[in-house]
Amino acid sequence: MKLLNNMDKKTFLALGVLLVVLSIIPHFSKLSTITLISRIFILAVYGMSYDILRGYTGFINLGHALFFGSGAYIAGIFFTNFGNNLVVFGMAVIVTVVFCSLAAYIMGKIVLRGGGVIAAAMITLALGEIVRNIAERWRSVTMGADGLPFKIPDVFRDRIGFYYYALIFLIIMTVVLRQFILSPTGRVLMAIRENEQRAEFLGYETSKYKLIGLQVAGIASGLAGIMFGILNRFANTDLLSVQQTLNALLITLVGGTGTLYGAIVGSAFVNAVQNYLLNLRSVHPIFERWLLFFGAMYVIVVLFMPEGFVGLWNKYMKERRTKKNTKAIEKGL
């Protein structure tokens, strides 16, 4: 209820319309479009999980894919070994939550000892690569570099049905992560992002809060990984790679770092562009190298639009509100 109370009528109406549009899309779309949008929903959660770290604590984690890939692998390993039903799915979710929470805790304890942002980025990069290497060499469980194909529960087999599950997943995770950001812990994370030392002299043990942020981000990323694994019915070591982490970075950058919802816009934009470029393969083989275009996009966004789409929108709205408030104060005086 608090969530609804905080929303103005226009936002509520816009969200309602968006929800109706998203609900009817599968009935008028091709299967490939439905799969693409499901992918957008899942990667939006993955992007939001990265935004909790990058956008709200200023922490650069180059090993973030560790959680995402682990989620996909845990789902795959469980479905392969214990059967493809909903009970096993529930077990996979619980194990992913516990694993990601523990992995984030260990990562945090190593990284948050000090040394600055660059050291943290390098250490997380190394930790991510260690896990990727383990997955690659542990062939008996993960099938190594070949990847792990797996069967999924019947309930997830229908693409249209899964589209709705992905949408529900996105809505639930958005609400949960938003509430986390608005909580007292989230406020402290915002303070840390702005100036860690100032947060400390207000009495906050900043490393403890960063660790909480890392765990929440890790769990959200792991859950997104499960959904991604189910969508593809496949997990491979690419999901644990730096490239996968950079995807999250690009999604949050394009959408707007530190905005949370930006990741949804970023995911839609990045995945739609990627899909469009891949479809142009028949026009010219250069479009197979879509990463080249993404590199260029990354540079353009960093140079000319560092706030991202939602960041720019928020900035515009904040300035408008501030002008309005200032006018009201001047009138009052």
Added chain:
Amino acid sequence: MNPLLKAEDLVSYIGLYTILQGVSVEIHQGEAVALLGRNGAGKTTFLRTIMGLVNTRSGSIKLDGESIVGKPTYEIAKMGIGYVPEDYGVFDELTIEENLKIAMWKEDKPTLEKRDYVLDLFPDLKVAYKRLAKTLSGGQRQMLSISRALVNENKIILIDEPSKGLAPVVIERLALALKEISKSTTILLVEQNFALACAVAERYYMIDEGKTVDEGTIKELIEDTELQRKHLGVI
């Protein structure tokens, strides 16, 4: 009576440079004490050393008899030392409301009463409650910074040059507010503005080249123009 805050022969350093070379200060419960001295004398470093933001080489700092040297900054803050830094230290991208909420360790009745007290003390903040801190004037930011230190049950508040960069009319209002605050809170005030220090504090310590060189009552200092000229450059 035991002092609330006691620093003895404090030596602290930043990198290769020893900044404080023997500062001794005693502040009792309920006092308002000014730390005076020329630019670069070590006043700000002293406050930062108390907060654990600058490394201590030797000497001691005790709060209520308990040593705080070597403790992390957040623990020192939790022990009851509020800090108002010279650059205000507010969170620019957060509103006044959010800045105050972050400063409040609890949201219980006494804390909410304290918040209401600071909003009554600084009505500007109440008017601009939902505005981002970065849109506030220097005076309003200073008020917000002081308010944050007041919303908790702090034993002492360290205030670093609150008049810096403010217009004379704002300094006058600030002096009145600080005087009011000093009735219920122990204050250690670092200040270059002699008039403001005199308006708020009862006692002073003079620091020069990282050492305590003099102490006494503000009344004595006001009467001793030679000492003012020598240490503060007041003509």
